[in-house]
Amino acid sequence: MIKSLARTLRRLAGDHRGVTAVEFALIAPFMILLYLGSVEISLALSIDRKITSISSALADLVAQDDVITDDEIGDILNAGTVIVAPFDPTPLEIRITSVMMDSDGSVEVQWSDATGMAPYSEGSSISIPGGVLEPNRSVIMVEVDYQYDTMFGELGVSQFDISEIFYLRPRRSIVVSRG
Numbered sequence: 001m002i003k004s005l006a007r008t009l010r011r012l013a014g015d016h017r018g019v020t021a022v023e024f025a026l027i028a029p030f031m032i033l034l035y036l037g038s039v040e041i042s043l044a045l046s047i048d049r050k051i052t053s054i055s056s057a058l059a060d061l062v063a064q065d066d067v068i069t070d071d072e073i074g075d076i077l078n079a080g081t082v083i084v085a086p087f088d089p090t091p092l093e094i095r096i097t098s099v100m101m102d103s104d105g106s107v108e109v110q111w112s113d114a115t116g117m118a119p120y121s122e123g124s125s126i127s128i129p130g131g132v133l134e135p136n137r138s139v140i141m142v143e144v145d146y147q148y149d150t151m152f153g154e155l156g157v158s159q160f161d162i163s164e165i166f167y168l169r170p171r172r173s174i175v176v177s178r179g
Contacts, residue, residue: 040150047087048162051144054080054094055166059142062096066172067179077115080144091147093117098176099126100138107133111178117145132167138175142166 061076062068068076073096081089093116101107107128112119120126133139145163152158170176 036151040152044148044150044160044162047084047146047148050084050087051146051162051164052166054083054092055142055144055164056168057083058094058096058144059140059166059168062098062140062142062176063168063170064172065176066170067177069179073113073178077113080115084146091116091149093143093145095119095143097126097141097143098138098178099128099133099141100175101128101133101135103135105135110138110175117143128167136174138170140168140170140176142168 058076058080061079062073065072076096077094080092080094084092093114095112095114095117097112097120098110099107100110107126109120109122109124109126111122128139128141143163143165145161147159147161149159150157
């Protein structure tokens, strides 16, 4: 009986037919996770580029005008949802603000409109990075926020915020007025 057990163990030790299947079973989950992670990173980078495109395009549309109407600003805000396609426009938040610096260096909001977030109130003080504004000049500031939901919620990486702030000087006048 011991001889037959030893013979069987020797025969099994020399059999390598299942090694590949065992190696595949050990490596496959890691490789699938790596593949899905790379797809998720690619999608996140794509939406990040779209958010940057939205902020620059909307600032450019506003800066090309000298007087902007409510209908025009509504169309410009709606353009953001078109640019974000094919991604879900629901978590998209956009705020367009005209900011002016007085001769004494104080910065205040001339007008502000938003979708998905609250606009700034007219005349309120706002902080702008140094070098963006000069006295008696204005700038169009576009803020875009997007909350991206990942497919890895169970792993603790369920969502992250993508945001962009873009500044552009008016092209035709010192300030873009509301009409």
